[in-house]
Amino acid sequence: MKIYFAPLEGVTTYIFRNAYNEIYGHVDKYFSPFLSPVENCPMTPRERKDIAPENNRGINLVPQILTCRSDHFIDAAKELHAMGYSEVNLNLGCPSGTVCAKGKGAGFLKDTSSLRKFLDDIYSYAASDGMNISIKTRLGYQEPEEIYTLMDIFRDFPISELIVHPRIRTDFYKGEIRKEYYAYALEHANCPLVYNGNIFSCEDYDSFSRTFESTLDPVMLGRGLVSDPSLAEKLKGKTSETDxxxxxxxxxxxxxxxxxxxxxxxxxxxxxxxxxxxxxxxxxxxxxxxxxxxxxxxxxxxxxxxxxxxxxxx
Ligand SMILES: Cc1cc2nc3c(=O)[nH]c(=O)nc-3n(C[C@H](O)[C@H](O)[C@H](O)COP(=O)(O)O)c2cc1C
Structure with missing residues (x-):
């Protein structure tokens, strides 16, 4: 079973990742909190420090990019490739008001024709540069039914992994997981699908696996893994106790x-x-x-x- 550490801005910093990896381990991939590239500046010095390979030794890290401009995404991805990264992740889930107002994060999900054009551009770049691009998304901006159209779009691109947090933008991180829409994504994806959301215990993991009649592997955990850092070890059956x-x-x-x-x-x-x-x-x-x-x-x-x-x- 593969476990991914979700990006939590302000929490899963390089300092956190290093300490976690050394003391707990059992995480197969870490995703960085988002980098926000702008014109002629693929990342700020602070963002660069967070993902610099010398600050992430022995950590399987995927840098995440938040933008709705394909030229900015590609500039950042090229720079990350030059730093040695072979996968970058696109953020289509951030629910923050300022981010969505600029048409980024979950705000990008409501403009599906721009999204398709954006994906055309970045996956053409990916093919030319040998870069893998994974996507982390919500079900939609306003309605969970948006996932039907989104899955049609996603199916047209070679997404290395599609991480789905089964909520819509207005849910933020609260309320019930919209299970039936994740089941739809599971059925209609033509790339590896990664479940993310509300796993705080082994019982939660088992219950979601039963609901989806599928072993959630890989699975991405965020708050559950911060709250109980032993959870990865527990899920892998290596311990039953919080140490x-x-x-x-x-x-x-x-x-x-x-x-x-x-x-x-x-x-x-x-x-x-x-x-x-x-x-x-x-x-x-x-x-x-x-x-x-x-x-x-x-x-x-x-x-x-x-x-x-x-x-x-x-
Ligand atoms: C404080 C905080 C910061 C977050 N920062 C990011 C981020 O930078 N990029 C991202 O894709 N998701 C971010 N998320 C969302 C998490 O990665 C994850 O999708 C969400 O918490 C649901 O998973 P969980 O229930 O396992 O925590 C953040 C969530 C929280 C609570």
Missing amino acids: FLKLKRFHDTLYHEYQKVMSPDINVLYKMRELWTYWQVLFEEKDRDIKRLLKAKKYAEYEEVASRLLSVTN
């Missing part, structure tokens, strides 16, 4: 690595707070400590609470 010693090591590595590259202190604490909003599910009945942690403004207070939380459970 809190490992979680402490993971936490400490992230905390120290972020301290090396971020300032002032409060920015490191913001970063750690975001992670704790995911990890808190592992700490039942520790609400008071979690609340303190999420409010901590000084390292000393943060460290006191974090080390108590992480050691009590060992």
Whole structure:
């Protein structure tokens, strides 16, 4: 079974990926948070740092691109190819208002004739440069039925993998997965299909597999894998427990690595707070400590609470 780590902007940074890969592993592919190429600038220095091969050693990384301009996509893909990447991923799922207003991400799904032209351009480039292009998409912008037309379009291109998050733009990341529309995609795809959405446990994985009468392999996980970093290992049948010693090591590595590259202190604490909003599910009945942690403004207070939380459970 192959497990892919979904891109989570602000969370799955190169620092996170390195710590995760070293301490947990069992992830076959990582997708970078999106790069946003603009005219004459395929990526910002910050984006470049995140995907630089020297910052991602031993990590099978696929850089993701967010744009509705094929010339910008191709410029970025060429640069990534020169850096050694042989696959890039197109973001057709981002639901953010500013992104969609510019016709990008999920906002691109409503303009299917431009989308087709865009795909014509980028897959012609891909053939000429030996590049694989995968796509990460939602079911549609306004209605899940849009997937019918989208699948017709996708079938015309050599998509290396089609990752489907079975929601529409207005769902953002909430609400029930629209299962029957994923089943439609599964039936009508002529390329490898990757399921993504709401897998937080092995039981969730089994339940979705039963629903789709299909082994979800590969499968992409995002929030579930951040919340319980042992989940990949559990899904692969290598462990049944969440290892809190490992979680402490993971936490400490992230905390120290972020301290090396971020300032002032409060920015490191913001970063750690975001992670704790995911990890808190592992700490039942520790609400008071979690609340303190999420409010901590000084390292000393943060460290006191974090080390108590992480050691009590060992
Ligand atoms: C904070 C956050 C940031 C995200 N950033 C990206 C991104 O940069 N690119 C992308 O394709 N999806 C992004 N996503 C969507 C996730 O990759 C994933 O599709 C979504 O969380 C559903 O999968 P999950 O239920 O396994 O988390 C983001 C989601 C969240 C919550």
